[in-house]
Amino acid sequence: MTPGARAQAAISVLDRVLAGAPAEQALTNWARASRYAGSGDRAAVRDLVFDALRRRRSAAALGGGETGRGLVLGLLRDQGADVAALFTGQGHAPAPPGPEEAGREPSGLEALDCPDWLAPALRESLGEDFAAVMGLLRQRAPVFLRVNTLRATVAGAQAALAAEGVGTQFNQLANTALEVTEGARKISSSAAYREGLVELQDAASQAVVAALPLSDGMTVLDYCAGGGGKTLAMAARARIRLTAHDADPRRMADLPARAARAGVKVQLTETARLRGPFDLVLADAPCSGSGAWRRSPEAKWRLTPDRLADLTATQDAVLDAAAALSGGWIAYATCSLLAAENADRAAAFLARTPGWRLAGERRLTPLDGGDGFYLALLRRE
Template sequence: MTPAARLSAAIGILDRILAGAPAEQALTNWGRASRYAGSGDRAAVRDLVFDALRCRRSFARLGGAETGRGLILGGLRAAGADVGALFCGEGHAPAPPAGPELAPQPPSALESLDCPDWLAPRLQGSLGADFAAVMQALRHRAPVFLRVNLARASVAAAIEALAAEGIVARPHPLAATALEVTEGARKIHGSAAYRDGLVELQDAASQAVVQALPLVAGARVLDYCAGGGGKTLAMAGGAGLTLFAHDADPRRMRDLPARAERAGVRVRLLSTADTRREAPFDLVLADAPCSGSGSWRRAPEGKWSLTPARLAALVATQAAILDETAALVRLGGHLGYATCSVLDEENDDQIHALLARRPGWERVSRLRLTPLDGGDGFFLSLLRRIG
């Protein structure tokens, strides 16, 4: 595909996304219908689509419309590209700009940060002086991180194994197990280091959350909102734990047994009823459903689909999960509450409310990370049951 043809493909995909289709589904459907597109074409189109979604407001303003065409045109202008050479109408290229596209308006302050208007006061209140810098960081692609499985290899050995397959990685300061991939990221899934369980894909901030937990050998640990099990496996790699995983939707954990086998660890999957029968636990981690505002670089759709009603529903769910998991912790045990959000109402406000509801708890520590620290935005509050 020519560069201009890739733009046309991205425009069509973005139009489907703007009409309500999930981004991954739209990309997959295009790929299946476009057998002529090679792996390089698919990767380039994917990058165009996600860059446009991260910068949806500013690109729409620069392109003259919030359409697939407007977003791609605005993205080219933001990059200083030669629009005339690519929007030329020849072959599979998009037609030349016309009408409002010829006289785009400069983005406003919030548009230039790609920040939804209704969320701006909440984000400003939560991030303070870092607001603009964090929002700028969320407009750009996230780094690729790996977690070294210390049960299989040392950090140095993992770096060496990756390098042998053309994947260049370096340690990252957020966590002792974190590697940032600087070259060859698209080779990871096909590498022996990945297949043999030496490394897993996991954000460095997510690894930092696990590193901050009191993982003592022999402890009974429950990952209550396990999802695909990234944090479950990260915990398993660091200590001799009796490890359990639960999720409100068990289907999210369907790949966890195979991943655990590849990593050489044991994890027992529990239903909600099982968690109550197996209680009490020494440590429960509740990585609660949230706005995902700390990870909008990776999932930019979430920035635009979040509404006040949806956020209120998430806050209510988080409070319920805190009450549910607090009841599963033994006296003297710990509860770790985590989100990949940068909003206070999902983070500190939830902890203050829990402590007001349950006086038999104390706060032990707090970890707050934003994309300015290198990884995703993450929050962890560690609580201890004292009564």
């Protein structure tokens, strides 16, 4: 595909996303219908789509409108590309821009790609870091790996990855975290990954697990396990009896294979079979994902006040369920930047649930190097 054809493909995918289709689904459908597109083409179109979604407001301003064409046109202008050479109308390239697509420079919240309605809450939560954090959320997220210390040392994992063209550097957020500096697309096919030496996991997520009060012999429940990234990280930290649960068990479908690759044992349990008490319950609750908008940028634009209210109600329910299952500790975590989902939920839990206290708290934003995360350690007295 020519660069112009890639731009046109991104336009068609973005039109579907703006009409309500999930970005991953829209990209998959395009790829299946475009057998001529090679792996390099698919990667380039994917990058254009996600870069445009990260900068949806500013790109729309620069491109003359909030359409797939406007977003790609604005993104390319922002990147300093030669738009005239890409929008030629020849072959499969998009037509040249018209006078109505001249665009304008974005300003204020538009330039930060921040939804207007969320700005007050984000300013209150982030304080003087608001503009800097919002600016980082317009960029691509780094790729991080977690070294599985049951299989390799950090240095050993780095050497194994380097031998296959994957460059890494140590990240200070966690002693198992490596930031990928070269060859990210080679990770999933590398022997280091297939043999369980490393797992894909954000550095801030690893920092959350590193802060948990784990020790050998504990019984631990990962109550909202999802794909099991934190489950596996906990299993590598201490010799614990580990149970994984999710309200939707389908999210854990890959966990048995991942656990086998990592060399750990995890018991998967459905809600009806959960029996406490556990020494520690990790409640990594469903949230807005605002701390990870670099990875899932469409979530920024699909969050609404009603959806946020539903999420905070779910978070309260998760904390109450965790309390009923815990005999000692609850670790409440989100990948949100919003106090309404973080400290406010911990405070509300303590206010309605006698016998618990806040034993520790940690907040991370993209300024710390990884995703935004919040952790509250709650102790039964």
